[in-house]
Amino acid sequence: MTKAKIHPREKERLVLLDSYSILDTLPEKDYDNLTQLAAEICQTPISLITLLDDKRQWFKSHYGLETSETPIEDAFCAHAITSDEPIFTTEDAREDSRFQNNPLVTGDPNIVFYAGIPLKNANGLPLGTLCVIDNKPRNLTQSQKESLNILSEQVINLLELRKNKLELERAHKKLKKFSKKLERKVFQRTNQLEIKTIKLELMINDLESFNHICSHDLQEPLRKIQMFISQISDTEFNNLSEAGKHKLERIDLSAGRMRNLIQDLMAYGATESIDNSLTTVSLKNLVLDVKDILSEELKEHKTLLRVQKDCPITVRPVQFKQLLFNLFTNAIKFSKNEIKPTIKVHGSVVNGTDYPELNLNEDRQYSRILISDNGIGFDQKYENKVFEIFQRLHSDEEYQGTGIGLAIVKRIVTTHSGQIRVESSLGNGAVFDIFIPLAD
Template sequence: MEEIIQNTVKILIVDDKKENLLSLQVILSDQGYEFVEAHSGKDALRILLKDQNFAIILMDVQMPMMDGFETAELIRQSDKLKHVPIIFLTANMDTSDYIFKGYQAGAVDYMIKPLSPEILKAKVMVFADLHRKNLELRIKEEETKQLNTIISEANRELKEKYVEIEEFANELKLKNAELDAFAYVSSHDLQEPLRKIQTFTKLILDTENDNLPEGAKAKLGRILNSADRMRDLITSLLTFSRMSVKERIFERVTIESIIEEVRTMLDGSFDGKELVIETQLEGEINVIPFQFTQLFQNLISNSIKFSKPGLAPHIIISQKVVKGVDTGMERLEPQSAYSCITFQDNGIGFEPRHNEKIFGVFQKLHEKTAYEGTGIGLAIVKKIIENHNGIITAHGSPMKGCTFNIFIPH
């Protein structure tokens, strides 16, 4: 940029005598300036109409037809030229009126002939440096203007994108609400015809048992089993929809109280398996109680269902407070405190490649005939954690159990 600015330093020298023009160029030749000659006032005005980019004008006062004063006055009348400094060169400095007339015409300085080369160089250098700085300032202003234009355009586009995202988010919320409502209503409405299927099938088996052939009894039994599975699926769908309700009241509770409630709810459903739950807990957690009760009910039920044959289910539940930065998880706020809950069992586990897949709706990692279930349980667990603005991860290993790590704001 400095090189460009240096090359733009031009000086207009105005004198009707060629030897004076040559003398000025000789004195200033070692400064690297570009000179433009004008042999009269009219000649100078004609040049300035085409090019206004001059650092300074060195002009003789006494010229025929149009002297330096008149030329300077006409230059000062132009908005594009009035900023260019003019130094008068003259041999007549007899009276103060003469000096005043020069300044009134628009000069910034006078130099008396014969000229002092050193003084002339110094004065021209001052105005040349000023010109460079002004030019550099204009370039910076233009760059700033262009940058501001780019920023304004970027901000405008950003606002438009934000509005689009906000509209999309609102539309998505509406669609999710409609989907949840549809799932709830559909599941609820499905229960009535399902109850009738179960009721009438049982009635046929009870009242016509002696008259039915064994094949018919077996088929009716299969109908009842299918109806039971459908009932479980509908119940799970209703539970999943229930997890999306907006009314979420948080309370500070202990995990022990939740586990005790879940034990009571699951009492009698252990299939003769002796359940061991070991806890390593610190203080309270801030949760929606009924949702976290559902969460632990699903996790514990999973551990019982997928326990190793002949081995009692052993569950270890631990909880501590950690900072987001200490978890190594980018999705957590580094300086925020989180309740870290770890749920570990000694069951059959699963392949590590299923660590993410396991939370999908209707996802089953085992044959349908091997383990009963709807495939919604862990999807409900993940939904509950999302309702708490938290994160859950799963880590499994075949025949070595699985571990769930839960992080929720403390």
């Protein structure tokens, strides 16, 4: 018996084989159909799709043979992948010096006839073979050889399709992760932009830099995401599984939401009018949007966030989602140790006359939003201080922060001609009580 030569590009070949992630995978009907067809065309009892790593030949499909792999030193296919012949054939292995005393010849499956076509990628590197085997001498007709070659090309097509699908799935996961990360950054950047806006209003009321950040820093990565989505949709959409198509569509929807958010931010920074962007929306829908953005943080801290009752509100959605974002992240940050944070949102429609202590317009209805948590709370005497810019009740060693989050919440409520108050006590969480005028 003669040991097969090592392929001259063996290291490169093994790296290529690994990139298909196919070794030791479960049987698949598409491959089994090809081996069955090969056996029927060539009139042989056995047909195999083999893949060779550095120690074995593994059968992706084995028609007429029970075993799923053999040592590479016994493999006929190891000779086939290094041969210069388009189809490697031995008519009677018992009389072939290369295979005399080979355990696959002297023992089960008693190979006598073998014909194998190397499965090569576009660069000519062989991954394995499509082969047919018989336990008696025989020859293949020219028609059988041509048919076997066509079937080997179909095996390569299946392998390439599998590889492309895996690469697309990995790309989809990266895009989805990047999209979610970018969406969170949009809200974080929005917070930073609100801080910048407050400072600019205190100084020169100049919002040009606000517009520049929105138009450039946020839109540029969004354009790249949408370009990748468009490329995948144009070239690979039909090759995706239904789950893959759904994921791609979800990424596209997320990118659309980000685009709308950026446009809303630019409109807000470009005008001082407080009337042109007000719209009546569902409080629950805004909460769910923010909940989706904070999904990782909520999961990490095992936070329960639920809307107990919905109500309509007349707001600028981008600003009000920032308000919710700040209150929810505050509730998570100032939660008690070893106690799962719980955030409850309750909406209702009330009359201005019902709350004379707040000096509300008696001729209007208001959306009343209660946002409560079970966190560490604070002394009620600090009610006004918590809404002041740069004011903090805790040191950096206890809780990190800038002392601006609730100042932004207060400012957003004020720009909506609303009122906000808070009730709290040490160790008993906090309840933020917000009143926003409801459009007629």
